Amino acid sequence: MTQLEEVTIDQYKHLVSERALTGETMLLNMGPQHPSTHGVLRLLLELDGEVVVNCIPDIGFLHTGIEKNMEAKTYQKAEVMTDRLDYMNTMGNNLSYVMTVEKLVDVDVPPRAQALRVILVELQRIASHLVWLGTSGLDLAAMSMFLFCFREREQILDIFELVSGQRMMTTYIRPGGVWRDVPVEFEKAVRDFIKIFPKRIDEYEKLLTKNPLFIDRMVDIGYLSKETALSYGVTGPNLRASGVNWDLRKKRPYLGIRPI
Amino acid sequence: MEKSLEPVVKELQDKFGVTFEEFRGEVQCAIKAEHIIDALTLVRDTHQFELLSAQTAVDYYPQTSPRFHVVYQLTSLSKNLSVQLRVPVSGDSPKLQTAANVFKSAVWRERELLDMFGIEFEGHPDPRRILMPDDTEGHPLRKDFPLGYEEPQFSFNFDEIDLRKPYAKE
Numbered sequence: 169m170t171q172l173e174e175v176t177i178d179q180y181k182h183l184v185s186e187r188a189l190t191g192e193t194m195l196l197n198m199g200p201q202h203p204s205t206h207g208v209l210r211l212l213l214e215l216d217g218e219v220v221v222n223c224i225p226d227i228g229f230l231h232t233g234i235e236k237n238m239e240a241k242t243y244q245k246a247e248v249m250t251d252r253l254d255y256m257n258t259m260g261n262n263l264s265y266v267m268t269v270e271k272l273v274d275v276d277v278p279p280r281a282q283a284l285r286v287i288l289v290e291l292q293r294i295a296s297h298l299v300w301l302g303t304s305g306l307d308l309a310a311m312s313m314f315l316f317c318f319r320e321r322e323q324i325l326d327i328f329e330l331v332s333g334q335r336m337m338t339t340y341i342r343p344g345g346v347w348r349d350v351p352v353e354f355e356k357a358v359r360d361f362i363k364i365f366p367k368r369i370d371e372y373e374k375l376l377t378k379n380p381l382f383i384d385r386m387v388d389i390g391y392l393s394k395e396t397a398l399s400y401g402v403t404g405p406n407l408r409a410s411g412v413n414w415d416l417r418k419k420r421p422y423l424g425i426r427p428i
Numbered sequence: 429m430e431k432s433l434e435p436v437v438k439e440l441q442d443k444f445g446v447t448f449e450e451f452r453g454e455v456q457c458a459i460k461a462e463h464i465i466d467a468l469t470l471v472r473d474t475h476q477f478e479l480l481s482a483q484t485a486v487d488y489y490p491q492t493s494p495r496f497h498v499v500y501q502l503t504s505l506s507k508n509l510s511v512q513l514r515v516p517v518s519g520d521s522p523k524l525q526t527a528a529n530v531f532k533s534a535v536w537r538e539r540e541l542l543d544m545f546g547i548e549f550e551g552h553p554d555p556r557r558i559l560m561p562d563d564t565e566g567h568p569l570r571k572d573f574p575l576g577y578e579e580p581q582f583s584f585n586f587d588e589i590d591l592r593k594p595y596a597k598e
Contacts, residue, residue: 227558227559228558228559231560233568235569239571398478400532401533403481
């Protein structure tokens, strides 16, 4: 480790606009820890008053060398590390790794395991999106949104604990199937969740959708056009929000999903 | 190979002399380093492969030539196709042309390749390390970089380890 050097604007001269060099806009450091708690991320913001003109992210604080570590392990041991890549979507990470291994080794998965995988992966997707919604609300100071979403997420994490013994880092989906069969209470737990969740979504909509504060802070902020999104390699819900009709579950159905 | 992918691969074969392999339904084409930017532009404009899904590298150490394969994974959303282009790159001072003018996502991905493998890209607008601190020596994802096992620094061995660390000389 070398001693700390003073950070001058010269390092970032090619990334900021000319107004920063004259001092018209201010270059501010939003350090690795900040109250948004979206993981450690360092942002160098070029501010013109309150408007962010330019933003230079500095990443690498969450880089734990998982790729390099996984190279040194067997296929089963390396799967444990895939849980920790995107810790909001543990079943999904497990699934993508396991499907790759199954494709390499050419292994078939029994239909009951496929159905279990689909149920758990979609529940995990809902849990991950609930975290997004809750923390977005929290950032806009709608704190009850946070509590509502995490209340639902507790129910999903209880289902995961029922199935695998772990709330988050489950490693339940294994190459060739799943770890073991689900207990008998699984069906009732999932059906209860499915029954109450649409009403909860109505509650969220009642809080946020027509709220003038929410609309004021979200509409026309951070617009991403279709060409920009494709050029920058955006996928998933963000790409659908930019207007591209691409859902991997419908276009390349996996695990026996039958698109309606 | 799917029917609609065949004309794409055929055109790549005719224009740039690629050789392709197929494994479990995925097509990988090996292409030479000087043709890669033309191939990417062709595939993006003529065949509507709008998305550069991934740009990574593989290290085939101890094989020294070619040591790295830089892999470009392209997806066409309108035609629902995927194709993979591989560029063999030699081991000592690997250099390639930047794809930042073709796909903007290549800017950060090439920074990652520079950081992790040491592959340099000519014409890149922002050649800095992205994940590791700026004063790191070496490139972590190369196969001859050690896996770690750094000795933890507690209070009883703090001074000994401190003496070994490379601080800047005054």
